[in-house]
Amino acid sequence: MKLFVHNFMSSRFLKNVTVGYPLELTVKQFVEKDIEFDRENMIVMLDKIQYEALLVAAAAVNQSDRIPAEKPPKWDELSDDQLKQFHHLLMNIDVVDGELICPETKTVFPIKDGIPNMLKVDAEK
Amino acid sequence: MASFKVKPEHTGPPELYYNEAEAAKYASNSHITAIQHEMAERALELLALPEGKTGFLLDIGCGTGMSSEVILDAGHMFVGVDVSRAMLEIARQDEDLESGDFVHQDMGLGMPFRPGSFDGAISISAIQWLCHANASNENPRKRLLFFFQSLYGCLGRGSRAVFQFYPENDEQCDLIMSQAHKAGFNGGLVVDFPEAAKRKKVYLVLMTGGVVQLPKALTEDGDDERTQIDNAGRRFVWNSRKNEKVVKGSKAWIEAKRQRQIKQGRDVRHESKYSGRKRKTKF
Numbered sequence: 001m002k003l004f005v006h007n008f009m010s011s012r013f014l015k016n017v018t019v020g021y022p023l024e025l026t027v028k029q030f031v032e033k034d035i036e037f038d039r040e041n042m043i044v045m046l047d048k049i050q051y052e053a054l055l056v057a058a059a060a061v062n063q064s065d066r067i068p069a070e071k072p073p074k075w076d077e078l079s080d081d082q083l084k085q086f087h088h089l090l091m092n093i094d095v096v097d098g099e100l101i102c103p104e105t106k107t108v109f110p111i112k113d114g115i116p117n118m119l120k121v122d123a124e125k
Numbered sequence: 126m127a128s129f130k131v132k133p134e135h136t137g138p139p140e141l142y143y144n145e146a147e148a149a150k151y152a153s154n155s156h157i158t159a160i161q162h163e164m165a166e167r168a169l170e171l172l173a174l175p176e177g178k179t180g181f182l183l184d185i186g187c188g189t190g191m192s193s194e195v196i197l198d199a200g201h202m203f204v205g206v207d208v209s210r211a212m213l214e215i216a217r218q219d220e221d222l223e224s225g226d227f228v229h230q231d232m233g234l235g236m237p238f239r240p241g242s243f244d245g246a247i248s249i250s251a252i253q254w255l256c257h258a259n260a261s262n263e264n265p266r267k268r269l270l271f272f273f274q275s276l277y278g279c280l281g282r283g284s285r286a287v288f289q290f291y292p293e294n295d296e297q298c299d300l301i302m303s304q305a306h307k308a309g310f311n312g313g314l315v316v317d318f319p320e321a322a323k324r325k326k327v328y329l330v331l332m333t334g335g336v337v338q339l340p341k342a343l344t345e346d347g348d349d350e351r352t353q354i355d356n357a358g359r360r361f362v363w364n365s366r367k368n369e370k371v372v373k374g375s376k377a378w379i380e381a382k383r384q385r386q387i388k389q390g391r392d393v394r395h396e397s398k399y400s401g402r403k404r405k406t407k408f
Binding site: 001002004005008009010011012013021033035036040041044045048050091113114115116117118119 | 178179180181202204208210213214217223224226227228229230231234235236237238239240242243271275278279
């Protein structure tokens with residue numbers, strides 16, 4: 001699971017969860033891929049990103065130093081090099097093994113072989 | 126898929142049907158690939174995304190990622206959701222799909238995304254799986270509604286969701302559409318090539334916010350001179366039953382009751398112009 005997906009995921013679909021965002025992320029293992037950088041696409045994605053949740057994800061892979069602690073005011077003013085840092089964090093880091101945890105119900109969703117499994121709750125119900 | 130004698134959704138739950146063997150078969154069958162590709166392209170066209178802008182799309186029931194590939198080719202980004210792990214594992218190994226990502230989830234349990242995440246959603250041959258219960262605690266009606274509600278939530282305002290599916294019968298269409306409508310979507314069916322049995326393709330086009338006219342369906346000759354009826358497909362109908370039922374106490378109702386009782390051999394009054402008339406108010 002790439003880190004950008006974490007930014008969009010929420011556990012609101014569970015019963016009795018009102019916000020369910022951001023999900024807590026624990027990472028046991030991740031790999032770094034090399035995905036082509038595209039400035040336009042990156043800006044489109046960053047426009048949608050919730051910065052606080054991104055910081056959570058960056059901390060989970062110990063790479064908080066890649067990005068500023070405060071959200072930059074305008075994405076298209078950033079240089080390619082700065083955007084590439086974001087690109088690396090969002091697209092290149094692929095969590096292979098870990099867990100997503102609902103902040104309210106503490107339901108655990110395992111990430112195995114890079115695919116987060118959101119089905120788990122079904123068995124517990 | 127229309128050529129299958131038994132529809133696969135009748136055999137059992139999707140996560141069991143699409144096991145490793147079936148998933149591998151599915152991914153390597155060139156006929157399926159070609160059709161899926163074509164349908165995904167059409168679905169993307171029906172999404173009517175603003176031109177020249179990259180969109181962030183949701184691919185529901187992405188399977189091995191054939192439709193996701195179309196999304197990438199068109200220059201958009203995607204996240205795929207599927208209930209079959211075997212299919213997702215194949216999709217993840219595909220190097221062409223590297224820039225997207227996949228989530229393992231059952232549609233009926235809801236879309237696990239935060240509000241306003243996506244610019245649109247497409248789904249190729251997936252939603253019919255939701256119309257069947259595979260466990261005693263599953264209610265297709267509820268699952269459909271919950272699915273549409275959660276989808277409505279995670280789409281941005283003014284965006285669309287396009288579902289290609291093979292409807293079994295009218296009831297199934299009605300069920301899917303009434304649940305979509307309940308969840309707040311506008312829209313209806315676009316039927317491409319309605320006259321051709323094999324080429325006929327049904328797309329459910331759902332829109333968030335605002336009533337917009339449905340896109341035109343494709344026909345054999347590709348001309349625009351189609352009749353309104355074909356294009357409109359079936360839209361959500363309000364109170365369609367109201368017209369059928371006769372108001373109790375009305376003249377038609379009395380006459381129907383009289384006829385019924387004659388049939389039963391009962392003793393009834395003769396037909397009269399006075400029956401069912403309102404009495405004068407008392408002096």
